[in-house]
Amino acid sequence: AQSVTQLDSQVPVFEEAPVELRCNYSSSVSVYLFWYVQYPNQGLQLLLKYLSGSTLVKGINGFEAEFNKSQTSFHLRKPSVHISDTAEYFCARENTGFQKLVFGTGTRLLVSP
């Protein structure tokens, strides 16, 4: 079955430090990958997506992610986090053309001063 694994349920980090949120997906012939962010008591909004082409994808708010086919990973990174980045982050996949997203269980990023 198609799956997405986010091994870290919570990642604490100090302000201005770098952060990496990990995402692995089960192998598939062709897949789209996404990162969404959810602020408290709100819906999700798209951070970035990988469809094809360059494996380094840049998104909003200074986030980027790298698609690694050999390791079936799509880790999210930011070189310097802010307090306002405190939120829950979800990795998701879509088998090309299948039109249904499968979400990971989420990683809560806690940024402290």
Next chain:
Amino acid sequence: DGGITQSPKYLFRKEGQNVTLSCEQNLNHDAMYWYRQDPGQGLRLIYYSQIVNDFQKGDIAEGYSVSREKKESFPLTVTSAQKNPTAFYLCASSMGQGSGANVLTFGAGSRLTVL
């Protein structure tokens, strides 16, 4: 501004009652979705609809029902058959098939608590 409106934001229900959560979009999207979110479990798909007057069960459809009579609207009814309905419910929409990757736009959610 285009977007998705979910109502109510908070809802309390007694056991044995049905409740209906509203979801309206003005994005002219063909596809609409309902997800349930529980702590530590991510988002799980309840129902989805790719076109008016048609919908399909997702992964956890038991105890829920939907309708799609209008393109803009996709209400979700949580029935008394749903054994553990307390959760945060998210509605989403997308352009649908033929539009490439399925980028979802989400509403702000409805939190249902069963007393």
